[in-house]
Amino acid sequence: MKFRAKMVDVGCLNHFTRVVNTISKLTKTCTLRLTTDNLFFMLSDKVANGGVSMWCELSQANFFDEFQLEGVSAEANEIYLELQPEYMSRALKTAQNAKSLKIKLTKKHCPCLTVAAELPSVSSVSRLVTHDIPVDVIPRRLWQDFKEPSVPDFDVSIYLPPLKTMKNVVDRMKNLSNQLVVEANRNGEMNLKIETDLVSVSTHFKDLGNPTWSDDASQGQSQGRAPEAMAHARVDIKKLQQLLAGQQVNPSKAMCNIVNKRMLHFILLHEDVSLQYFIPQWPEKRILGYKTPEKHLNSGSVGRKP
């Protein structure tokens, strides 16, 4: 199992750093899958992550000048690693103006992904910095847990407004509630809503456009819908905020698929990077727990009791 990649272009380095930063904002640990053509950052649906899953795919040729990989075997020429993207993001941050950057799989005190950078210096000799990031090598037996998620059988698919605008709205709503309802129809309209005992706020977007999906199978439900019928999902506002706040790569296309009362599926496309992010519906039980006014009564009575 061998892996070594080299990057010399500053533009590529910056771009790659932004992608890794975005990933590190979304999750503490993720799986990095390396194939001869692509890199994948993956997070599979786990309750510990609030049921969120992520799939980010980059084409290696667009980033690296050299890319050598020897996988587990000739027929399974891939490597799966578990790592903390935050470490990688930090390592790349210190290598921002590197003349060249190498990423390789090494055997130090434990398996490591070593990020080595050659930095410019005031003298003729470069500064060399290396970061050994500990990783877990995922055995082949567990690879099946990491499959590309299929596009869900959505009710409505819609293009998103500029993510910055959305972020501003969601940031403000986050102060009022911890759940957010995203609803959209096939008429290019989308609403972001919060509903609490005290206040209801909704922001309306229109003329967003609905992407056309060539795959008929995934449009089964979508086709039969009336254009103005809203499909909605209630999600954890923090998860959506994380996605919007972490966006350092400005996507050329951003869309959201809504499976009514089940989940939101975000697809952010850049010319050489694609990011998919799934946020499940807020569990019903927690909605009930949240809506009971007990909390308010309790907090109010504390002051009055002697």
Added chain:
Amino acid sequence: MDCMVTGGHVKVLATAIHSLSRIGEDLYLQPQEDELALRTVNSSHSAYACFLFSPPFFQQYSSCKSPTFHCKMAIKCVQAVFRSLSSLEKMVERCRIQLNSEKSRLTFTLHCKHGLLKTHNLSIQDCESLQAVFNKESCANVLRAQPRLLVETVLHFPTSVEEVSVSVSSERVCFRNHVEEEAEQSKAVLTELSLSAKEFEQFTVGCPGRVTFCLKEMRGLLMFAESSGLPVSLHFDEPGRPVILSLTESVLEVNFVLATLSEDSHLCNHFNNSTECHQNPALLPDDFMNDDIDSYLIAMETSELASGGSGCPPTLPRKASMGQLRARASSEGEEEEEEEEEEMRRPPNEKFRSLFFGSMLPTSSQATNQTLRTQEVLASDSENEEEDSSF
């Protein structure tokens, strides 16, 4: 004592205070005829810092009537006088410092723009003099560089890194973060930065080797060095002997003395590749063939083949460790603030050898880096005497 600081020197003084506040909680002040000394020491006595301002630094300087006077005060209070360094530069024109030893009072008067006058009266405490015993000249290794170089070096280490190891050979110096426990090594990122001797103004290596010290205090000094633009000298020799970071200018001398990990704890912490760095510091292992982790693969693949339906030992620990990691991560998120606070209070690593501080009668010629060979017992300042009698 009565002195006046004007113009850009106000910021220098303020930065010095801020820099000292990164180390200790008390500021020791000693006005002498030929210099004003500001000193501090950290709670575990593993770091000492001293700023010496000579009279030309001040527009006007008169020391105390009593040449043996010293006092201390909480550094936070002094820091409050110079709270914002950026606005200080714009607003404050002059700063007058007066000492009233009868009333035990130190008065800072800031003369600001538009005739605004800000007066801070701080109460002071009598104390013994604080003096670390060290000798820069005896150190075999001296590295001097522009502050920029060291600031950029330190930037490669996240703020969570507490200790850094510096190893020198004749051509290169290598900084790496120090990881304490064997167990932590598999979780922590190891960062290593290698610099060529050519980047330094002075690179004298008489004793190639490695020393480990706290990064926090070095950051404190670098904060001052960066703002003043003065080159920083690093004096050190073998592990266990202090590292001295110093800055010298005609009107100013700064010395930070930091304890280093002693040799035996170094040995305990040796791991396979730790010596590689100074043996072969110029080389990054670049060959593709050496980068493999075949042995890990073999272990995993055989387990897959052999296991079938039965238990497969190598994978279970992996799952467990992943679970632990997550549990750790989530609890960390919640307790982060508490932990941070605790860390602030906790004295630095006990393994660091304490420096020896003399509680001594001030002599007429009290050079900072004077080694007191005659004095056998070197106690710390009087207040902590009982606690520190073991040193």
